[in-house]
Amino acid sequence: MKDLKILGVVVFFTLVTYWGVEPYAHSVMHKHVEFEGFKYKDLKAPAKKGDPAKGKVAIAACVSCHGIKSQGIKAPMDAVSASAAYGVNPPDLSNAGAVLDEKFIANFIVSPTHAGLVKKSGMPAGMADAQGAADIAAYLKSIAPKEIKPKEAFEFACGRCHAVRYDKWTQIGQTPKTKADIKTGVDLKKMEFDKKVGQYKLNLAKYLGKLPPDLSIIVRARGEHYLKTFVENPQNLLHGTAMPRVGVSNEGYEKIYKYLEKVGDPSKPKREKVGPIVLLYFVGFAFLAYMWYKSQWKDLH
Numbered sequence: 001m002k003d004l005k006i007l008g009v010v011v012f013f014t015l016v017t018y019w020g021v022e023p024y025a026h027s028v029m030h031k032h033v034e035f036e037g038f039k040y041k042d043l044k045a046p047a048k049k050g051d052p053a054k055g056k057v058a059i060a061a062c063v064s065c066h067g068i069k070s071q072g073i074k075a076p077m078d079a080v081s082a083s084a085a086y087g088v089n090p091p092d093l094s095n096a097g098a099v100l101d102e103k104f105i106a107n108f109i110v111s112p113t114h115a116g117l118v119k120k121s122g123m124p125a126g127m128a129d130a131q132g133a134a135d136i137a138a139y140l141k142s143i144a145p146k147e148i149k150p151k152e153a154f155e156f157a158c159g160r161c162h163a164v165r166y167d168k169w170t171q172i173g174q175t176p177k178t179k180a181d182i183k184t185g186v187d188l189k190k191m192e193f194d195k196k197v198g199q200y201k202l203n204l205a206k207y208l209g210k211l212p213p214d215l216s217i218i219v220r221a222r223g224e225h226y227l228k229t230f231v232e233n234p235q236n237l238l239h240g241t242a243m244p245r246v247g248v249s250n251e252g253y254e255k256i257y258k259y260l261e262k263v264g265d266p267s268k269p270k271r272e273k274v275g276p277i278v279l280l281y282f283v284g285f286a287f288l289a290y291m292w293y294k295s296q297w298k299d300l301h
């Protein structure tokens with residue numbers, strides 16, 4: 001009986017620590033922001049549903065800066081020249097409708113700073129009126145592929161600003177596989193690429209006031225809740241930050257998170273598989289220990 005009481009006390013304090021003290025300490029150290037499900041309630045939906053056929057015509061105004069590869073439209077400039085002109089490379093719009101919220105896109109076209117919650121943007125405001133913007137957003141939705149890869153979602157929404165070293169991703173694309181010259185040990189192709197990345201980073205840092213951090217291990221550094229609330233509204237957690245609200249949809253965000261998790265925490269699937277086995281082992285072991293304990297005391301009582 002006495003043993004059971006001791007066990008009860010231990011279990012009680014463990015649970016209090018787990019559910020009470022730890023979350024409390026956590027909430028004191030980190031500001032808690034409610035997650036709102038990427039609904040963007042502060043932005044208005046257009047009065048009429050967008051017409052993709054009209055949007056297809058109006059998109060002509062956009063391709064002086066943006067490529068749309070899936071429609072055979074190449075970017076008018078390489079990433080480095082574009083960053084010199086606009087501060088950052090305008091993303092290819094093929095996957096915009098697969099990653100971003102449609103209402104957000106419409107609002108962003110009318111006013112990138114208002115939708116993005118930032119003071120300035122390399123994308124000009126007033127490219128269309130509210131209805132014209134809704135048409136373009138509907139068009140971008142209509143050309144979006146049904147299924148895109150996690151990395152493609154990241155590339156579109158975050159890849160122009162953030163590098164991911166562990167995956168050899170740079171802000172201007174994937175680091176090419178190159179080889180050093182056998183005689184001299186010099187890798188000229190790599191040097192050329194590094195120089196371009198460096199130039200891009202300088203332009204980007206000038207545009208944003210600082211270089212955005214590498215996101216290789218961000219899932220472990222920040223955790224799931226912080227990440228989604230931060231992407232949903234960066235201003236809530238870092239007031240005055242130059243990172244824009246990107247306007248991802250729920251599905252778009254899930255893809256992005258999947259990519260970041262795969263890069264930053266590659267052993268998670270394995271851990272999750274092993275977890276139940278370890279638990280089973282402990283249960284089995286506790287049972288054996290209990291049997292042994294009973295057999296030891298049987299004769300003494």
Ligand code: HEC
Pocket residue numbers: 059061062063064065066086088089090091093096105108109121122123124127128136156157244245246247
């Ligand atoms: C003068 C060049 C320019 C023109 C014209 C332009 N954009 Fe952009 N656009 C940009 C730049 C630069 C960015 C990246 C801004 C940033 O990341 O701060 C951008 C970003 C975007 C994004 C990404 C938004 C996000 O939250 O990730 C979308 C979508 C977009 N533009 C759509 C359009 C559409 C649609 C048009 C035509 C109506 C258009 N753009 C016209 C330069 C331009």
Ligand code: HEC
Pocket residue numbers: 088157158159160161162208210211212213215218222227230231238240241242243244246248256
């Ligand atoms: C237009 C450039 C731009 C884009 C696009 C962008 N970011 Fe950022 N991001 C920044 C900047 C700048 C910072 C540094 C913020 C600061 O310290 O004020 C940052 C910081 C961050 C941080 C660190 C926050 C912290 O508390 O340390 C995370 C996480 C992040 N971004 C995730 C993302 C994700 C995920 C995406 C895509 C959905 C994205 N960013 C898209 C510019 C960008």
